Amino acid sequence: AFLRTSKQTQTTMTIPTRHRPIFDELTTDEEKFKAAMAEYDELKETDADGMDFSNKTAMWIAFERDIETQREDALFKDVLAKYFTEPYGKRLSDSMSFGLANYVFDPPDADIGFGLEGHVMYTATRTKLINDQVDQWLRDSATRKCQVLNLGAGADTRVYWMESLKKATAYWEVDTASVMNYKQKILDSLQEKGELPETFCERKAITMDFSKESIAELPSSHGYQSNFPSCWILEGLIMYLKREDQEQLLDNVSKLSEKDSFLILNFSKNVLGGLSCEEMDERLGGQGWKKTESFMFGEEGFDFGRYPKGKPANKVLGFAMYRKD
Secondary structure, eight states, rough: OOOGGGGTTTTTTOOOOOOOGTTOOOOOHHHHHHHHHHHHHHHHSOOOOOOOHHHHHHHHHHHHHHHHHHHHSOOOOTTTTTGGGGGTTTHHOOOHHHHHHIIIOOTTOOOOOOOOOOHHHHHHHHHHHHHHHHHHHHHHTTTTTOOEEEOOTTTTTTTHOOOGGGGGSSSEEOOHHHHHHHHHHHHHHHHHHHOOOOSEEEEEEOOOOOTTTTTGGGGHHHOOOOOOOOOEEEEEEEGGGGGHHHHHHHHHHHHTTTTTOOOEEEEEETTTSOOHHHOOOOOOOOEEEEEEEEEESSSTTTTOOOOOOTSSSSSSSSEEEEEEE
């Protein structure tokens, strides 16, 4: 039921399908689910380098950004993504695709038409959405100092390939030590081989565990200046945090944000115990933020030719944008 061919959606869009060896010779949904869970049980274990499951997802996103980059009609060209896919990127993309198809991207009663490719399309569109939002904010801020901060940056390398960042004073990448160490080793290797592009603005790499540390320390420990506007990217982050950590993060983002700062917030509606979208709106609104846009995956403005036309938007995953008054 979930290995639908692209023929079903050919009249509206092309969804390239990828071979996933993990499901070879498995015919029933029960067999595929069991295989996916066995792989997940291995991947959720913390490895020798301190990479836990959430850390490993950085490679998953890099793997799927590289898939989009290789398309002839690519929505963006992340020229470095291919270097950050090993050893977990493909394994995560393959094994997680079945459960995500069932419960998030292509439930049996919805008939969206993604098959197992829903998360791949979602990664492409969310990357494009963030790019466009940052581009627009930087254009609006062209006459003044501004900076961009990516919290939970993973293997993001926009500072090397997104030209609009030349208008920013700095691009901050903040993530756990295990992720940032993994990333820096690869960047250093590329630098030694003369294969690392120049950055479009200053790159600031910061290690931080959001469940134990606070971005309130950025000014005192890392030289962050809050006297000019900031664009905050919270992609694939807040849904992994406990409620109290979500509250602290949003409060500290607010405290560190000058007038005309911008917040790009990726949310999930099926996280139990966390802040609801309405609660986040209320909390941010009480600290001077005004919501400017909100999209669910698949809605106009958040599809970019990667979501089947005429199908209902995703009910779980979306983005909200806020500007500080």
